[in-house]
Amino acid sequence: MSSSASQRRADEYSLSEEEYRFVCKLVYDCTGIVLDERKREMVYRRLMRRVRETGLPSFSSYCERLKNDEQELPAFINSITTNLTSFFRENHHFEYLKSQIIPDLIRGKSDRKLRIWSAACSTGEEPYSIGISLLEAMQGRLQEWDAKVLATDLDSECIEKAKAGIYKTERISALQDNRQKRWFMKGKSTTSDSVKIKSEVAALITFKTLNLLHDWPMKGPFDVIFCRNVLIYFDRATQAELIARYHALLSQGGYLMLGHSESLPADYIGFEVVGRTVFRRL
Ligand SMILES: C[S@@+](CC[C@H](N)C(=O)[O-])C[C@H]1O[C@@H](n2cnc3c(N)ncnc32)[C@H](O)[C@@H]1O
Structure with a gap:
């Protein structure tokens, strides 16, 4: 030119x-x-x-x-929108879910209902990691439970990609071999460089487009809400408003997971800190 x-x-x-x-x-x-x-x-x-x-x-x-x-x-x-995400990103949350939250819920919930929300789920890696953690923690007993993961994002293209559950193989290369084999299917063609999440994980998850600023159609209560690496994009007033809305939608003793550089407003009294960016509704 x-x-x-x-x-x-x-x-x-x-x-x-x-x-x-x-x-x-x-x-x-x-x-x-x-x-x-x-x-x-x-x-x-x-x-x-x-x-x-x-x-x-x-x-x-x-x-x-x-x-x-x-x-x-x-x-x-x-x-x-910035859609950066990965499987088991900030893995300490999934470890905490498996080792603390799920065992506590199994002991404590007589209604056998588990409800988890991945708010701002991007292309699905976060809710699928939640689904895998649930299945691993429940060791075959999940059929006895009414367990559901709601996964929402504002970005409609992300939601379509998440629903398809197909990822480049390199996206799961950091996962242990047994996890890769247990929860993902390799592409059929020998040249394929993609994997697909297995249907038993996908069956736990409902994907929807949802703007966090708008009304939420769900009534809750949720046992756990993941809202990670999205509050950082908002101003303080929006952050405070969302945290109050999460608080209202969580069951008593329910958990809120935030991203590594996010926190609650300093004077917020509705939660106690129980782990690294893990907050429990009082
Ligand atoms: C950086 S990604 C975080 C993905 C995932 N939670 C994680 O931590 O890996 C941020 C996501 O927030 C979504 N987002 C931004 N504003 C939003 C809003 N107002 N309502 C819902 N989602 C929003 C974006 O579309 C994007 O997918």
Whole structure:
């Protein structure tokens, strides 16, 4: 490309101050995610991909589309969210679930109901890790229980991927061999580099699209809520509001798991700390 053509292209795809402010406000209003000047490069890259997909010639025409066509919003939001996750990420939570929570619930619950929510589940690795932990902890006795894992995320593409339960083999390479063999099926073709989660794990999980900022259709109570590595994207008011809503939806003595760099507001009195980023409803 000639230098004048590449200059023209760069100009076409420039994102003005006003456009960036518009994008930040729209993301905040729709998702609660706070974007600032430090995120500008990242937002630019992610949004650029979406602008190209639409075939629109510039950011300004894309901003116009966003103003006039609500149907563009899901794809816009999907393009902005950070979906980083992995199987057994922050493994101490799954160890705690297996060694403390499940045994306690088995002893204490006469209704034989277990309810776990993975809020902001991304592409499904977190709820499948919960399902595997449940099956391992219950050692064949899970059929005697009414156990369900609800897994939700704002990003509809993530939910579709999660429902499919198919992952590149490298995504499970850090798991012990016996776990890989026990809970995943290899792709059929010899050249396949994918694995699929086994149906006995998948059967425990219901995936739904849900914006944490909106009303929640579930009544609860939940025994455990995983809300990991999403509060960090929100401001303090949104974090506090969500924590109060989780508190209300947990059973008494229920557990809230947060991500490694997340915590409860300093003066929050509804939970006790029982482990590394593990909180128990009082
Ligand atoms: C970094 S991932 C965390 C995934 C998983 N919990 C973990 O810790 O590995 C954050 C997820 O939060 C989701 N998210 C962001 N804002 C949300 C909102 N308002 N409601 C629901 N999910 C949201 C994103 O779509 C993304 O999949």
